Amino acid sequence: MEIDQHYRALSVETFSQRLGEVEAVASRVGGEPARWDIREVGDGNLNLVFIVSGDVGSVVVKQALPYVRMVGESWPLPIYRAHFEYYALVRQAKRAPGIAPEVYYFDKPQALFVMEYLHPHTILRRKLIAGERVAQLGETIGQFCARTAFRGSELSLSSPEKKQDVGLFSGNVAIPAITESLVFTDPYYAAEMNHHTPELSPVVDELRRNARLKAKVQRLLMKFTANTETMLHGDLHSGSIMATDTDVRVIDPEFSQYGPMAFDLGMAVANFLMAYFSQPAHRQESELAAYQTWILDVIEACFTSFDAEFRHLWQTERTGVLFPKALFEEQGNSADDACDALLDEIRLDALAYCGIEMHRRVLSLAHNADFEEIEDPALRAKLEARNVLMGQALIMEPEAYGDLSALMELAKAYSQREVL
């Protein structure tokens, strides 16, 4: 991959010199660039992230590094991924207004963009570990997934517009391969970069011997890798959600690609379920049941608001190539059954993708703080085992849990099960 010859990684030292003159930054930060407060806060896996504050306000600046930050220069990664993150943010702003951070400035050769500083929002994963509640969390995420799924698909877009956008995102050739191996393949064999809690090994071994499971996961990978139904966030876990008590925002779509409508929904729910299963390590007994119930309510709201919003858009914004009104409403036929059938399919695939995400977060490279911060390995393994086995049930037999009350019962049953 060619890096633009003018590309230079930003640093706290060079920041105000390089971005002090950029109007989109200067006007929002205010005051003398030399006096800006500049902090590098990138705690993620891949990029530089700066928060810049001045007399007027703050902005966030994100720049791609030409390698995977958490691994180092030995794992090079094209900086053009920042272009796609920018393209994704712009599309999300249009398709689901008010959820993604607003983008103020984009510098393509430098693979950087400047965006809204979300304040006093914090990362949702921290809130879930801390036992905090967020109003309308499930509703907002379900609605966000439905809006981006519908409006990024040919239910909404014209054929050439969609093909052109798929072509644009296909330029992000190096990114999908990461999700493909880390999420779908590595968990199911002893891949080099994997790690898991040693006490979990009996469960892991059983999982990796399950040939039918692996075949189902690979079939879902085939859908993920080839099925360009809509533009995904691509990494919608609870570290990609920021919230206050009452406001929910979605950040970091750097793994955005065109993929199956069910993927983001499934990944978000998986992260709620992992929060759910990890709670016994983070809550007092007295608060545990109520908080776990709240998380299950979030999951239920996420699914139901996805369906409600998708159905609403189906009825009011179906202007694309697919299921055209000329074939249905204009011939006196309702298309509602077709919508319900599609939603049923999306839910089953979402449950299966959910199960896969539940696996990879305890078996593959990138783990979740929800489990990772549990210091007692025996307790960690016990809670992870429940999570892994529920994930297996969702992949093997999603049709048994399409009914949300069955899904809730399944989670409750596994949360009591003594696996290890």
Added chain:
Amino acid sequence: MEIDQHYRALSVETFSQRLGEVEAVASRVGGEPARWDIREVGDGNLNLVFIVSGDVGSVVVKQALPYVRMVGESWPLPIYRAHFEYYALVRQAKRAPGIAPEVYYFDKPQALFVMEYLHPHTILRRKLIAGERVAQLGETIGQFCARTAFRGSELSLSSPEKKQDVGLFSGNVAIPAITESLVFTDPYYAAEMNHHTPELSPVVDELRRNARLKAKVQRLLMKFTANTETMLHGDLHSGSIMATDTDVRVIDPEFSQYGPMAFDLGMAVANFLMAYFSQPAHRQESELAAYQTWILDVIEACFTSFDAEFRHLWQTERTGVLFPKALFEEQGNSADDACDALLDEIRLDALAYCGIEMHRRVLSLAHNADFEEIEDPALRAKLEARNVLMGQALIMEPEAYGDLSALMELAKAYSQREVL
């Protein structure tokens, strides 16, 4: 769409002046360009096609026109489609050697390429109307579909290679929309460019009132338009197949795009079935049964050789992202069941795509000579009705005909049915 300023449509008069100096042409045709025999033979819907002959031999030259030839300049169509036809021919040559015509020369700005002159091959559709047999027809087409399906997918390709190729073909933004409307949507309402045999109207009306059918077709369109599983031929009907008694070749992949593995197979079988249903108008009673049986044998061979070749490639060439050996063979698990499950899915989708192609060829813009050349409209409508109703059965309930003997029985039953 911008046309290159140097683009000029070829003509018989300007041909030798413009291509006489091109080595790839001159060496294969031979002799004085001014004495070349040049015939424009484009009988298709879209392009200029020349056969050029000289002392040494003959070549075929194909050039895109900036509009749909069968409709006229009122329907503009980007000439860049010829680039994608060229890209497809080159990939087919690699993935299924010996079937596509060899390409000798490509001139991108002129949207033209020079290729092998197939001789004494004739268009398969003419042979089927004339009652001629072609040895290994079903086997060759089934194998061609399996090889291109497998080797153009991430069962074979690396993730970045596949994404890059999908990106390349996404540039062909204007072509998929044609298939999407002409094949999947127009047949099911009174679209402007449609026409059908007037006597067929009762059957057509019933079809267009079938909301469940239309929903199923649109779900298949959603797969077609978004599911970039492999590089398709995209228009594999019997007018895109040329043959002698013993040799089968596939031409004209100008509708090539990345799409579902089942599509080409389904379209090819549909055209064999339309040949089958139209036979009573073209054969003497004494030859009819034997020739129809031969066509059914071709269909069966097409499916079984697709499966056999796909299974063979699965076992010997599974080098891509999907179903990696690290998860199966290297862990002592066979992946054969996963292959069979995928083949079952492909067959069901192929049957449904087959049904759709059977519809659009008698209801939409581009009809088949098999039916179109039947002069008696009552007879034509009667035979078309059997074809349309079998198509409907395949779309509504493909799982009932995944077993090939059930499929053969269905065809035989409809070929006797008095519908009109």
